[in-house]
Each structure stands twice: as structure tokens, then as C-alpha cells.
Amino acid sequence: MNSFLKHVADRLLDGSLTMREQMVILPSRRSITYLKHILAKSIDRPIFLPRIVTMDQLASEISGMERLDPVSVGLELYATYSDLYKDAEEFEVFDSWSGAILKDFNTVDTYLIEAADLYTDLRHLKEINEWSFLEEELGADQQKYNNFWKRLGPLYIRFNERTELTGKTYSGAIMRKASDQMRTKRAFPNMKRILFAGFNALSNVEISILDRFHEEGRLEICWDDSRFFTSQSINPAGHFMRQWKQKEWIQSFSEDDDSTCEIEIASHPHAISQCMWAGSLLSDGEGEGDIAIVLADETLLGPLLDQFPSNIDHVNITIGLSFTHSQVYLFLKDYFLLHIRAEKAKNTGQIWQVHHEDLTRWAETSSRFHLIADHIVKSIDKKTKEGRQVFYNEEHLRELLGSEKVSRYGLFNVKMNNLINFSVQLLRDVRSSDRITVGIAERLIEIVTDTSEVISNYPFVSSVESLWKCLKGAMSKERVSFIGEPLQGVQVMGLLETRALHFDKIILLGANEGNLPKGPSYETFLPFDIRRYYNLPTQREEDAIYAYYFYRLISRAQKVFIGFTSERDEFGGGEKSRYLSQLLNGLPQDAGFNAVVNETVYSARNTKVPHVDVVVNSNEDVRRKILNYYKRGVSFSRLSEYTRCPLDFFYKTVLRLGEEVGVEEEMGSGDLGNVVHDVLEESFKPLIGKGKVSIHSIDKMKDRCPELLDRILLSRGLDKMTENGESALVKAVAIRMLSNFFEREKIRVSENEIEILSLEADWQMEMDVPIDNGMETVQFKAKIDRVERCNGKTVLIDYKTGAVKKSSLKFKSMDSLDLFSPDKSKSLQLLYYQWFNFRKNQSSSSAGIISMIGMGVEVDFLELNSEKEIRADELLEFETQLFEKLEEIYTRERFEHDKDKGFYCSHCLEPAQKTY
Structure with a gap:
């Protein structure tokens, strides 16, 4: 287990330097925990541990800047944009593409690109692609389109100036600031060895930081690789390692394990089948020893938890369930959507009124959480269907729900600031026997309160829709954390968390194309031509990263069980990962990976339901x-x-x-x-x-x-x-x-x-x-x-x-x-x-x-x-x-049923022949 981190620990304990003179940078907090555990087991006396941090922590300490939370960074970006351009779009419009702008800013900084040059070239490229064939002058809409591309460069400059004054900015700017400062100032002067371990792909700004430590004679790097990564130039898993071997850095590489890895690849008809399979493996004894369940598709966590057998005493789950999948979040979302549609209707000159679908959806969930009685939901349904009531104004709501409920939960035309208080009251009144539900409600109250304090500094957040966008952004990053022992029992984690870690047994679920590797991301304004010209990462580099994650994960395991879904959907889902096809065709084995691969197909029960003529016998x-x-x-x-x-x-x-x-x-x-x-x-x-x-x-x-x-x-x-x-x-x-x-x-x-x-x-x-x-x-x-x-x-x-x-x-x-x-x-x-x-x-x-x-x-x-x-x-x-x-x-x-004449029967059922 964790032979790589044991190698790192041995290097730290070689006696050439004291622990206080050494610093370690690892790719994740999870790997930090494991390294500390290995160090503690490797010594027999009390000592000070070395400084162990992640790359983000390192950059933050060097630059002296903090990272802005997702809500604040989006608000600051729009504040900068609206200050620069008086004809700026509304915040709700800008917010829909601010994520792509920020992602591109991060790319520009982490690859040390001159933003002015890049965005000038981007504008010229757009003009050539869109308008070069036109002879007449551009119209107003076309000019507005051009202006958007002109604005990105100045926005980048002004945004960085603004955030630098506050000492809080986005991660790419922090990395770039750290790199700039290291040119004139020696970082961590008391550290004689700066040890980077467990990394693979490096950005230009990270390379510059490593180069600076190398120039100072303090850099050492430990690569977690394998011989078959780099033995073939076409192997994407070794795409970056082959580059780093050409560098003059002091670096060491992992030793290959010659033991044979047993791999079972299992095709499943659907996602639940994978989770049931994983549960049966744990029940059959595979849950003993050093084992990790890795989810390439993290949405499988919920159904996986339902399949854990009783014989597993210890489980540590580090992924966390997303708040956005919880019933409490959906309840709050329904409340805000109700108000958003009502506000939009009011803005068109109508009275404030709630659409029946929004009211019914909110009322049903409110009843589930005991905010309103069940009979009220039935009354709403009856009035809607029998009375053809499509919209409900405040008077209607008071008749149906009672004035006390309407006033308590703000089901009328309220100001945005008051809506925050009503939503908090709504969450406080949630009642459930499920402790997770109650815990999520309590955490959402904190998020709503904190977010309201943040947006109070930004007057452009003035509508219910803009308020909800801010709240949704804050809640989307939250996870339900599970209590567990990080060094004991079955470890459940995402693929990124496995970096620098090794396990004897691996159960990998969700190994489909689109998950492994991830599909292309379209949240960017930088087209392929610009990325290639400026040597920015493209889909090829992204795929190489995932190839490394996958092969590194299984390279030192003794047993690996990999599940994927074979069921096709309308978007082409159901295709197994390309890495599984490579294993089944022996490509890694030809490159030196010692593995025995077996494939199992689990099919759904092929139940044929024949054509049925429904017949009712008289009596x-x-x-x-x-x-x-x-x-x-x-x-x-x-x-x-x-x-x-x-x-x-x-x-x-x-x-x-x-x-x-x-x-x-x-x-x-x-x-x-x-x-x-x-x-x-x-x-x-x-x-x-x-x-x-x-x-x-x-x-x-x-x-x-x-x-x-x-x-x-x-x-x-x-x-x-x-x-x-x-x-x-x-x-x-x-x-x-x-x-x-x-x-x-x-x-x-x-x-x-x-x-x-x-x-x-x-x-x-x-x-x-x-x-x-x-x-x-x-x-x-x-x-x-x-x-x-x-x-x-x-x-x-x-x-x-x-x-x-x-x-x-x-x-x-x-x-x-x-x-x-x-x-x-x-x-x-x-x-x-x-x-x-x-x-x-x-x-x-x-x-x-x-x-x-x-x-x-x-x-x-x-x-x-x-x-x-x-x-x-x-x-x-x-x-x-x-x-x-x-x-x-x-x-x-x-x-x-009369097949020839009964074309409009509302109750006759004729099930067609279908496979279930």
C-alpha cells in the first residue's frame, strides 16, 4: 500500500536534513494525510513533521493573496465590467457566461500568457471568421458582437487591478503573482529542500515556480509513474512524463512492481447494477484489506451507499453528496422559482401572481416537510383542476393557505431583501426524521445568511432571479460530508483524490466514455486555433491527464474490478471507456504492464412481454x-x-x-x-x-x-x-x-x-x-x-x-x-x-x-x-x-378492445412486445 508515498517518506528521513529544513508539496489534502501517517509509522521518537502543503497553499503563501469564494469572484467580475462599460448587460445575462470568462482568465494566468496579445488575436480571429466575407458596413447587432470580444482584454486588466487591491482573487492570478514574486524574493528561505511529489501535468506557472526552486538548488521531484507510461511515445498516460524527463531538475521515478494485476471488467445494463455488483464484491470478502472504491461518475455515490453490506465495519467517504441533489435544496429552489416567475409576470404589467405548477410543486414539498397540511395540497389540486385556476394572486393564496402561512413564508409581492429572511424562516421550519435532511437545512441557512451579507455590497443584485443565481452558485459547491477514518476500512473517493495514493484492491465504477476521460468542455471562449497558437491545453492534453490517472491507479494494485454501463441513451451513452478497450486488446500489456484481464457481461433479465389482448369476462x-x-x-x-x-x-x-x-x-x-x-x-x-x-x-x-x-x-x-x-x-x-x-x-x-x-x-x-x-x-x-x-x-x-x-x-x-x-x-x-x-x-x-x-x-x-x-x-x-x-x-x-374502431380509447391497454 502507498509504495510511492513510502518512497517520499524515506527520502525525507534519509538523515541529510532535519524535518524543519524540508518542505513537501503534494497534489491533494488526502495524500497529505497519508504521508503524515507513513512518517509517523516510520519513526520511533517524537519529531517535528516537515511543512506539507498543496500547490494552491504554496502559491497563496508566496503571493500573500487569498482565494475569492465562487460567489464573490462572479460579483467582483461583473462590478468591474459594469464600471468599465456603462452599456453593460444586466447581471442575470452576464452571469450566464461569466464562468467561461473566469475559466479563460485562469488559463491565461496559469500559462503565463500576455492577455492583451491573446484577446487582440481572439478579436481579430472572430472578425475574420464572422464578417470577412461582408462588403457592407456592420449593423448594430454585428458591432455589438464585435465589441464583446474587444472588451475581454481590458476587463482582464481592470479585474486583476481591482482584486489585487483587496488581496483576494481567483486561483490563476494567485499562481501568477507567486511566480512573479519568486523572481525577486526567495520564498521559504529556511527550507533547504523543496520536494514536489505525485504531480503529472504542470502548467507554465507551476513550471516557472519549479524552475526557480531548481535555480536556488533546493528542488527535488518524485514522479509517481510506471515504465509502460513512457516506453511508447503514443501512450497518452506518459505524455507529460516524457517531457519532464528532458528537464534538468533533480528527479526520481517510481520503481515498477513486477507482480501481476488481476483485472475484471464488468459490463452492466444500468448504473444500479454496478452498485449492486460492488456490494456483492464487498460481501464476498473483497472488502477486506487495503481497498478503495473509486467513482469515475460521482453521481453513483447515493445508490452505492444503499448497497453497502453489513459485514463492512469501517467506511470512509471523502466525495460528499452534493447539496443540489437533496430534497431541501430542491424545496428552496421551488420557492425561488415561484417568486421568479411571479416577478417576471409583474414586470410585464400584470399583477403579482403565482403559476399553478410552481405553487403545486412547492406545496407538495412543504407538506412533506410539515410546513403545511396535506389537505391544503388537495385543495390546491382541486381548485386548479376543477376551477381551471392557472394563476393565484395573494388573495387566492390567503384563502387556500391561510393568512398566517402566507405572511410567514412571504408568499406575496415582497422586496428582495425581505425574501432572504423569508427563505431562512422556510428552512428553519423544515421538519424531518432524517438527520441528513435537517443538517442540510441548517447549512443552507448559513449559506443564505452569508451570501446575503456578500451581495449587500453589490446593488446590481436587485432581482429575485439575480439573488437566486448567487445562492445557487454558493450551494453548488457544498457537499454533505461523512464522518469516517481516512486510514481505515473501505475508502470511497473520486478519481482526482487518488493522486499519489496506491491500494491493493480497486473497485472502479462508472468507467464510461464521458466520465473516463471527461468529454470536451465548452465553457471557454478560446477556440482551438488560439489554444494551439499559444500552446494552451486542448482536449488531447485533457485526455492524457485522465489516461495517467487511470493507469497510475491500477498500475500497482493486485486486484482491480472495473464496472461500466452498457445501456445506450439518446446521447450515445453506454460506451465503455477507451482505456478498457485498450486493456481488453492488450495494448498496455504490450508496453510492459503485467496484467491478466477478464471480461464479464451482466445482462438484465430478458423478459419478453408479448402482445396482450385485454379481455374482461362477464359475470x-x-x-x-x-x-x-x-x-x-x-x-x-x-x-x-x-x-x-x-x-x-x-x-x-x-x-x-x-x-x-x-x-x-x-x-x-x-x-x-x-x-x-x-x-x-x-x-x-x-x-x-x-x-x-x-x-x-x-x-x-x-x-x-x-x-x-x-x-x-x-x-x-x-x-x-x-x-x-x-x-x-x-x-x-x-x-x-x-x-x-x-x-x-x-x-x-x-x-x-x-x-x-x-x-x-x-x-x-x-x-x-x-x-x-x-x-x-x-x-x-x-x-x-x-x-x-x-x-x-x-x-x-x-x-x-x-x-x-x-x-x-x-x-x-x-x-x-x-x-x-x-x-x-x-x-x-x-x-x-x-x-x-x-x-x-x-x-x-x-x-x-x-x-x-x-x-x-x-x-x-x-x-x-x-x-x-x-x-x-x-x-x-x-x-x-x-x-x-x-x-x-x-x-x-x-x-x-376493438382494434379496428377503438382509436380514441382512454382506458384500453395494449402492451406492445417489449424487453425489460
Whole structure:
């Protein structure tokens, strides 16, 4: 274990210098802990340890500057930018690309590049690429684009001047400042040996620091490498080591271990399978001894913890769970998103109001953390779905949540500074039996409080969105830390933490392309051409770094278990790391790596679910429910459902399963039909039983139509929807439909004597129907939009807001197959109405449809053999078929889906053949 750090410890204890005369720089705090442990075990008397620091600590001590926290550095950058340029973008806009600017500033400093030259070349390159082909002068937007590239160089200079005055800056500037100071001042004069150990890739500024120590005769370097890293020039793992061997530094290299490494590469169908596999390895005894679980994909930590077996007594986890994956963080995020959307609505001239999705999401989590009662969540859901409530203002919230809750949690239009206090109160009230959840809530309170103190110095953080950006930036770096013994038991860590450390057993999870190595980062404004010209790192160097991490990690292990996910996703995921392919093809072995590699494929259980025809067999209970339906009332709509699909009819009518009610934020076709029907009912209602309809009365209806439409929209809770968006178009369609209808109606009343007898009439009647060798009382129901007397004859009218084909209202005979065909549903509806009128009122009638689109002046009538009035004997024949259909429903042995006709079934399930 840790043969490399043992080599470093031996060098420190060689007796040539005292510990106080030596200083060690290691790549991570984790390696510092291990080196101190090895030193303590290597001596038998109390001594002072040497100074042991990381490279960042070294640079900070030399430069005398501190590192700014992520929130402050972003705020300082924008403050500098807005001071330089009075037409600066809003902070919210700038913040979206400030990360790329800072990353490039770090690159410029760590590679000792003259910023003015680089950003001038970058501007020229952009101008050539974007505008060189244009002959005319640049427009305003094009000039603004050019100005952005012009501003980066001056921004870099002014930002460094500003931060140097405060003594706090970003890491790259600290490194560069340390390098500059070492040219004129001897750093750590009491140290006679400066030992760098465990590094691989070095930036120019780090090389300059090492060169300075070398010039002073104090530098020694210990490289943690292997012979097969550098034996082949094409091996990316040795890309940097081959360069350092050419330097004149005093340096030593690790000795190769000739023992054989046993490597098992396991393909898994999904991430959870990898974690289960790791748990089984620990259970089977692989958890004993010197072992580390390394996560190339750190999101696997959560599921991995669930798989730890009980036989593992000691576990040390150094990664930490990200706060951004916790329920408390998401709860706070929902709270701020609620306010952000409400603030944006207010800024557009609307009142402060909360969108139903934001409110529901926040309320559900609040209920989980016992801030509000469960019944409040149900009330919100009910009001949203049944009342079509899309937005909630302060008054609505006080009605639903209670004034005390609204005032306590700031669910109204509050100032940004007060919102900080409300969010703290929100977190204080979180209740949970999970100690981690409570701990995260307490830490988030500290972050919110600290961040509020920081942003108080920056007046441009003036909106809820900008406040949330600052809080999110601070919280994104936080981790849930675990308590453990860093030198005992199973060590769980990320790939970067393994630098300079060696373990006898390694379990490496998440070894897919994109994790190992990481994919290309696009958070930079420096294109490849600029990077190559200035010798800045490109993707090739990034890949070489990860190649070194991987091969160094496994080079001295005795057993290595590597898992990757084989499941493909829409982005091409599921490809194993290129380093695994190299191992499987023997490339490292050819270069001197002594390893035996085996591959195992773990597949998901290949369960074939064949095509399933859902069939419901009838029984006494089903027949009893059918009779109950007959007593409730048989309607045309239910009969129509049966003709399309018996199984859908069974679900909706027999079992009375309703469809899930969603929240429609725009008016749909159903709303259009309902609104038009309501307008026509209210318009014609004063004329019921008043004699002949006149042209003058139709003109009055048309004039008051817009006002009546608005009133009906208000009564249905649709008034706000129709102010803009798709609903405004639907409203316009309704106005046009009604206007055209009244114009055509004027022609009808001028050519015919029309009297209104009833509107939206609900007809009911009971009849004894022969069913299964007996008689059952069946109630029939019908709702007819309009009953009129036209030239002395009764006409039953149904309004349709959709198009109607005249061919669908014609049929040749009372043949059952033709009558009950789904494509004849409109004919069946009108025939049902005529039969109903015949039986109820003992009178003849005709029935037709008034379609709001694609219609002429006349009503489209139902026709049987080209006759509009259907004879009594024909209606009695329909009655016989109707009764037979009711008996068929009652006596059928099974209900199954009709594949040919049931295209719109809301409950029928037909699982396709699929592999799970």
C-alpha cells in the first residue's frame, strides 16, 4: 500500500536534513494525510513533521493573496465590467457566461500568457471568421458582437487591478503573482529542500515556480509513474512524463512492481447494477484489506451507499453528496422559482401572481416537510383542476393557505431583501426524521445568511432571479460530508483524490466514455486555433491527464474490478471507456504492464412481454352493474362508445372510471363547443314560446354577442386565458363562428317561419325492455340543443362546432350493421332524438345538425332513403334494434378492445412486445 508515498517518506528521513529544513508539496489534502501517517509509522521518537502543503497553499503563501469564494469572484467580475462599460448587460445575462470568462482568465494566468496579445488575436480571429466575407458596413447587432470580444482584454486588466487591491482573487492570478514574486524574493528561505511529489501535468506557472526552486538548488521531484507510461511515445498516460524527463531538475521515478494485476471488467445494463455488483464484491470478502472504491461518475455515490453490506465495519467517504441533489435544496429552489416567475409576470404589467405548477410543486414539498397540511395540497389540486385556476394572486393564496402561512413564508409581492429572511424562516421550519435532511437545512441557512451579507455590497443584485443565481452558485459547491477514518476500512473517493495514493484492491465504477476521460468542455471562449497558437491545453492534453490517472491507479494494485454501463441513451451513452478497450486488446500489456484481464457481461433479465389482448369476462357482478347503468339512464354518447369499443364502454360506463383531469392552460376544442352552445342558448332563450323569430331579433343577438361571450367566458373561468396566446385565437374563432351563424340564421328566418320550442332540453323517459328472457325497466336520456317548429313541423337540432360531412347523415336502411357503425355516430344521434320525440311526445319530427363551419344556409338533416321525416314503422324498427343492442350488452360473454374502431380509447391497454 502507498509504495510511492513510502518512497517520499524515506527520502525525507534519509538523515541529510532535519524535518524543519524540508518542505513537501503534494497534489491533494488526502495524500497529505497519508504521508503524515507513513512518517509517523516510520519513526520511533517524537519529531517535528516537515511543512506539507498543496500547490494552491504554496502559491497563496508566496503571493500573500487569498482565494475569492465562487460567489464573490462572479460579483467582483461583473462590478468591474459594469464600471468599465456603462452599456453593460444586466447581471442575470452576464452571469450566464461569466464562468467561461473566469475559466479563460485562469488559463491565461496559469500559462503565463500576455492577455492583451491573446484577446487582440481572439478579436481579430472572430472578425475574420464572422464578417470577412461582408462588403457592407456592420449593423448594430454585428458591432455589438464585435465589441464583446474587444472588451475581454481590458476587463482582464481592470479585474486583476481591482482584486489585487483587496488581496483576494481567483486561483490563476494567485499562481501568477507567486511566480512573479519568486523572481525577486526567495520564498521559504529556511527550507533547504523543496520536494514536489505525485504531480503529472504542470502548467507554465507551476513550471516557472519549479524552475526557480531548481535555480536556488533546493528542488527535488518524485514522479509517481510506471515504465509502460513512457516506453511508447503514443501512450497518452506518459505524455507529460516524457517531457519532464528532458528537464534538468533533480528527479526520481517510481520503481515498477513486477507482480501481476488481476483485472475484471464488468459490463452492466444500468448504473444500479454496478452498485449492486460492488456490494456483492464487498460481501464476498473483497472488502477486506487495503481497498478503495473509486467513482469515475460521482453521481453513483447515493445508490452505492444503499448497497453497502453489513459485514463492512469501517467506511470512509471523502466525495460528499452534493447539496443540489437533496430534497431541501430542491424545496428552496421551488420557492425561488415561484417568486421568479411571479416577478417576471409583474414586470410585464400584470399583477403579482403565482403559476399553478410552481405553487403545486412547492406545496407538495412543504407538506412533506410539515410546513403545511396535506389537505391544503388537495385543495390546491382541486381548485386548479376543477376551477381551471392557472394563476393565484395573494388573495387566492390567503384563502387556500391561510393568512398566517402566507405572511410567514412571504408568499406575496415582497422586496428582495425581505425574501432572504423569508427563505431562512422556510428552512428553519423544515421538519424531518432524517438527520441528513435537517443538517442540510441548517447549512443552507448559513449559506443564505452569508451570501446575503456578500451581495449587500453589490446593488446590481436587485432581482429575485439575480439573488437566486448567487445562492445557487454558493450551494453548488457544498457537499454533505461523512464522518469516517481516512486510514481505515473501505475508502470511497473520486478519481482526482487518488493522486499519489496506491491500494491493493480497486473497485472502479462508472468507467464510461464521458466520465473516463471527461468529454470536451465548452465553457471557454478560446477556440482551438488560439489554444494551439499559444500552446494552451486542448482536449488531447485533457485526455492524457485522465489516461495517467487511470493507469497510475491500477498500475500497482493486485486486484482491480472495473464496472461500466452498457445501456445506450439518446446521447450515445453506454460506451465503455477507451482505456478498457485498450486493456481488453492488450495494448498496455504490450508496453510492459503485467496484467491478466477478464471480461464479464451482466445482462438484465430478458423478459419478453408479448402482445396482450385485454379481455374482461362477464359475470353476475358485471351484469348487475350494467342493469344499474340502465336504471341511471341510457344516452346516445354511451351507446356511441359501445359501438367504437366494448372494452372502453365497460371501463367508463360499467366500472364508471373517469379520465384523469388535467389543467388546460389554453382553451381547447371542448371549451369552444361549450362556450358557443352557452352563447346560443342565452341568445335564443328570450324567444322560447314567443312566436315567429324575426330578423330584428337575430340582429339584436348578433349585436350583444361579444358582450355575452365575455360574460360566459368569465362564468367559466376562461376570461383571463383569452387575453393572449392560443386562447385569444380560439376566442376570435368563436366570435367569427357566431357572427357567421347569425348571418345565416337571418336568411333562414326570412325564408321560413321558425318558432323556438325549447333549448338544451333534458328529456327522460322509462320503458320496459326485454332482456335475457325477462323485462327490465330502462331509463333513456337525451339532451337536445334546440327544438323548433319550422313551417309547422317539429325540428330537432344539434349544434356542432366542427365540420360535418353530409354523407355521414345518410343511410339506406335500418340494417343494424349500418346503423351502429362508428362512422355513422351522428346519424345514430339524430335517429335516437327522433325516436325519443316519437315515444315521448307521440309526434313526428325531423332532426338535423347546424355546423358552425363548412355549412350552407339550410340545416343538414338526417335522411333515410332520401327522406327527412322518418316514418313511425321505421322508428319502431329502430326501437327493436336499440333494445336488441341493450340485450347484447347485457348478455355478452366478454368485453374486449376493438382494434379496428377503438382509436380514441382512454382506458384500453395494449402492451406492445417489449424487453425489460
